[in-house]
Amino acid sequence: MAWTQNVLRVNLSRGTCQKEPLNMDWAKQYLGQRGLASKYLSEEIDPKVDALSPDNVMIMATGPLTGTMTSTGGRYSIITKSPLTGAIACSNSGGFIGAEIKNAGWDMIIFEGRAASPVYLYLENDKAELIPADDLWGRSVWATDEELHRKYQDPLLRVATIGRAAEQGCLYAAVINDLHRAAGRSGVGTVMASKNLKAVAVRGTRGVGNIKDPIAFMKATAAGKKVLADDAVTGEGLPKYGTQVLMNVINEVGAMPTRNMRDVQFDGAENISGEAMHEPRESDGKPNLTTNAACFGCTIACGRISTIDQGHYSIQNKPEYWGASGGLEYESAWALGSDCCIDDIDALTYANFLCNEDGMDPISFGSTLAAAMELYERGVITQEQTGGVELKFGSAEALTKMAELTAKGEGFGKELGMGSKRLCDKYGYPELSMTVKGQEFPAYDPRGIQGMGLTYATSNRGACHLRSYTVSSEVLGVPEKTDPLATEGKPALVMAFQDATAAVDSAGLCIFTTFAWTLEDIAPQIAAACEGEWTAENLVETGERIWNLERKFNMDAGLSGKDDKLPKRLLKDAAKTGPAKGRVNDLAKMLPEYYSLRGWTPDGVPTKETLDRLAI
Ligand code: SF4
Numbered sequence: 001m002a003w004t005q006n007v008l009r010v011n012l013s014r015g016t017c018q019k020e021p022l023n024m025d026w027a028k029q030y031l032g033q034r035g036l037a038s039k040y041l042s043e044e045i046d047p048k049v050d051a052l053s054p055d056n057v058m059i060m061a062t063g064p065l066t067g068t069m070t071s072t073g074g075r076y077s078i079i080t081k082s083p084l085t086g087a088i089a090c091s092n093s094g095g096f097i098g099a100e101i102k103n104a105g106w107d108m109i110i111f112e113g114r115a116a117s118p119v120y121l122y123l124e125n126d127k128a129e130l131i132p133a134d135d136l137w138g139r140s141v142w143a144t145d146e147e148l149h150r151k152y153q154d155p156l157l158r159v160a161t162i163g164r165a166a167e168q169g170c171l172y173a174a175v176i177n178d179l180h181r182a183a184g185r186s187g188v189g190t191v192m193a194s195k196n197l198k199a200v201a202v203r204g205t206r207g208v209g210n211i212k213d214p215i216a217f218m219k220a221t222a223a224g225k226k227v228l229a230d231d232a233v234t235g236e237g238l239p240k241y242g243t244q245v246l247m248n249v250i251n252e253v254g255a256m257p258t259r260n261m262r263d264v265q266f267d268g269a270e271n272i273s274g275e276a277m278h279e280p281r282e283s284d285g286k287p288n289l290t291t292n293a294a295c296f297g298c299t300i301a302c303g304r305i306s307t308i309d310q311g312h313y314s315i316q317n318k319p320e321y322w323g324a325s326g327g328l329e330y331e332s333a334w335a336l337g338s339d340c341c342i343d344d345i346d347a348l349t350y351a352n353f354l355c356n357e358d359g360m361d362p363i364s365f366g367s368t369l370a371a372a373m374e375l376y377e378r379g380v381i382t383q384e385q386t387g388g389v390e391l392k393f394g395s396a397e398a399l400t401k402m403a404e405l406t407a408k409g410e411g412f413g414k415e416l417g418m419g420s421k422r423l424c425d426k427y428g429y430p431e432l433s434m435t436v437k438g439q440e441f442p443a444y445d446p447r448g449i450q451g452m453g454l455t456y457a458t459s460n461r462g463a464c465h466l467r468s469y470t471v472s473s474e475v476l477g478v479p480e481k482t483d484p485l486a487t488e489g490k491p492a493l494v495m496a497f498q499d500a501t502a503a504v505d506s507a508g509l510c511i512f513t514t515f516a517w518t519l520e521d522i523a524p525q526i527a528a529a530c531e532g533e534w535t536a537e538n539l540v541e542t543g544e545r546i547w548n549l550e551r552k553f554n555m556d557a558g559l560s561g562k563d564d565k566l567p568k569r570l571l572k573d574a575a576k577t578g579p580a581k582g583r584v585n586d587l588a589k590m591l592p593e594y595y596s597l598r599g600w601t602p603d604g605v606p607t608k609e610t611l612d613r614l615a616i
Contacts (some may be wrong), residue, residue, distance in 0.1 A: 002064035002211060002529035003027055008106050008128055010121060012195050013054060013113030017121075017128035022107050027064075028532045029615065034090045035506035035546035037061035037079035037108055041088065042549060044110075047557035051083035051187075052194040054114035060101065060160070060200065061109075063508020064530050067102030067208040067296070070221045071228055072510035074099045074296025081557070082186040083194075084171045084364070084419055085438045085462040088553045091174070091188045092466070092505055094295030094303075095181030097158035097202055104204025115196035120148070120161075124203045133198040140164060140357050141176040148201050161199035162189045163359030168409020169193075170417035172364035172440075180326025180356040181295065186439060186461050189359050216528035224513075224521050225299050231516035233476070238302040238512060239292055241274030243330035246443075246471075248273050250330075251338075253475055253484060254578020255448030257441060258338045259393055260370040261434045261567075264445045264575045268343025272333050276345055283309045288345055290324040300512060304328060306349050314350040314400045326356050331465075334443035335366025340373060340399055347396035351403040358407035360417075367440035368420040369402055371432050372412075380427050387411045434570075437462035437563050446566065446585040447575040449474050451482070451490040453585035454594060457564045458494070460550040466511060468497035478515055485579070487586045491594035499543030506546060545614040548598075548606050552616060561604025564591060 005022045023040075030036040037059040049055045058080040065073045076098030082089035101109065104125050118133040136144050141163040148159050158178060166173030166189035173189030174182040183189075211217045228234040237245040250256050251269040258266040270276060277289040286307065293303035306327025308315050315321040328336075328348055332355065336348045355362040369391075375381040376391035383390065387405075389412070391398050405413025415423055420440050424433035434441045439462025446453030451470035459467040470493055474484035482493060500519055504511055507526055519536035527534040554563075570585045595602060599610035606616075 002068065002208070003032065004102065004105050004107050004210065006106050008109045008123070010109060010111045010128070010130070011113050012111060012115040012119065012130070012197060015115070015130050017130065029542070030546060030549075031503065031506035031542055032063035032107065033061045033066070033075070033077045033506045033508050034079065034092070035502060035542065035549075037077065038088060038090065038546060038549055038553065040108070040110065041079050041081070042553050045081065047081065047553050049081060051081040051086065051191060054195070056081050056191060056194070058111045058188070058191050058195060059108055062098050062102045062107055063506055065525065066508035067099035068211065068221075068529060069218070069297065070509065070525055071225050071297060071299040072295065072513050073508055074298060075508050075510055076101060077505065078175055078183040078188040080188055080191045082188070082461065083190050084187040086557055087437055087461055087559055088550050089186035089188055089461055090505070091183035091185050093175070093177055093181050093183040094298070094510060095158075095178030096296045097160050097177040097200070098508070099296040100158040100202040100204045102204065102208055103206055104202055105206050109200070111195055111197060114194065118196045118198050120197065120199040120201060122201050125206055136198045137167065138164065141359050142179060142357050144199055145179055148199065152201070154203060157201055157203050159199055159201045161359070162192050163357060164408050165358045165360040165406065165417065166190050166193035168414070168417065170360055170406065170409060171419045171422070172361040172417075174359045174361050176356055176359045182356070182359075182361070184361040185363065185464065211529050212531060213528045217525065220524040220528045224517060224525055227521055228299055228513060228516050233478070233515040234300050234512065238300050238515070241277075242292065242302045242304045244274030244277060244304070244328060244333060246330045247333060248275065249475065250444060253448055254575060254580045255445040255475075255484070256334070256338055257434070257443060257445045259341055260339060260374045260432065261441065261445065261569055262573070263577070264448050264580060265577050266338035266341070268341070269338060271343040272328070272337045272345050272348055277304065277306065277327065281309050283311055288349060289327060295510070298510065300510070302512060308346045308349050308353075312346040312350070313397070314347055321350065321353060325353055328352055331443050332362035332366070335363045336399060339366055339370040341393040342396050342399050344396040347400050351399050354403040354407045360407060363442055364419055364440040365403065365406055365416065367434055368416050368423060369399065371420040371424055371434065372416060373398070374432050375424070375427050375429060378429075380429060385412055385415070431568055434567055435463060436566065437559065439463050444471055445575070446570055447583050448578060448580035449484045450487050450586060450590070451484070451494055453566055453570065453587050454490055454494045454590045455497070457566055457587055457591065458594060460547070460554060466501070468494050468501060469511065470494055470497050472515065476515070479518060485583060487589045491590050491597055494594060495597050498547050499540050502543035502546040503539040506542065541614070545616060548610060548614055549616050551606055552611065555605060561595070564604055
């Protein structure tokens, strides 16, 4: 079965925790995690609801393979309505808490309402309690995690918590689990704070003992692990360099968003790359990277654990930052680094520590800071607003100061916490916000990788690389090479990636497996674990169903095809250097064909026939 078939419903307004059966009809249609929780969300809230009102619902959901012996089966997602975008939010995280929820006997936890005062959920197998958290409110992620471990004296307790950024209303606040794993995007932490829910602490000792055919599952997962081990990306590149393996590659193809996406290549890329993280520092002879790390059950181990030079200005008198913690991923290195033109790897690592320590999305923070730097360059924002900080591109001091302020919701950090769209709107320059549906771009300039433009424009959660990572095909040649500068064939490519990704997310697997696995590798694992018929074809259809359900939620929330757009800068200002020199993103060439392939109207609305075909 793989599903535990148990849902924990927590009503924060009433202070109740109740067990209910999982809707198995929906599970067979939507698999789990992202898909299944999106179905619950769609059924339980009015999509027009204010995301920060008690009427919004927040779901922590696992997939059927979460907690099993498959590789990367430690994933869980938070699904809710986003306060940043007004669209559906689904943020996926690794670490250990997903597997712990499953091992405690639950497929998902649904939080509804709002507690009258701060609480945390303590979950130990069947025992679920809401406990006052007034003493934890106002404390960082790291302090909260430490306090809960001190209280329960259990090193295997797994904690997901918000930090001060969420409490202060930062609209891209994250939920951090296991100290440095993040359900990072779209402000899911802000929703959690709006519910006065500080943390979820879980201990599960039951094991996932409900695999349909254990022998077949062992065979299928062992075969899958061999494929991952033999692959150059998942077997070598990611373990050695993490996602930072991409920094120099993407810079070379001319798709490295730089200076608030004015440029497509960054001179300082090498200094903040995965390779640079291995280099001994001049000051103390130690490298930035201490070790790699794995989430639950993962055989790839792309995680980074880093230290900062103890003499670095940012932490000179702060011994609490002298130890090792979650290091730079490619996305954080790009957003904090090249988009702000900063190549001081210690400063980036410190800012990244702060994002983990107080729970905020480093992509949205870095991108918002880059927009603020452009506003400062134009004289629109001055030192009067910034509290005397010179907000110049290239200033590592500005980055670290602003990260400190935003994490705590103080000074100009409060404005940065609004996100790039609201900041640029406020100062009268909406065109300087590099966002789609109000969410900041990730690290691939769509002038140099055309399919990513369509990916961003049509993403159901705003600009995002994790909804359709066509970089795999367009740059890395996986599963087959396509020309990054061509638009022909990209609508079909984007749709195929979107549907496959929705299925992978919903199974409870990490998307990084798909550098090596196709759905042909994944289907036998799901089929051996779960009731029902699970083939690669069925998974594509499941993914398409999930994609259309999310789209329908967004349409019902008030979004439309008009929101499938890119900032003018990417459509009008040609790339100045690199292989894409002279190119803009040709979204208009791709979008109509994409709508047609999707079975949507020319305005981008799913037709009744399409929804009926997918039984939505
Ligand atoms: S590949 Fe990386 S992010 Fe994915 S599960 Fe493994 S360690 Fe975690």
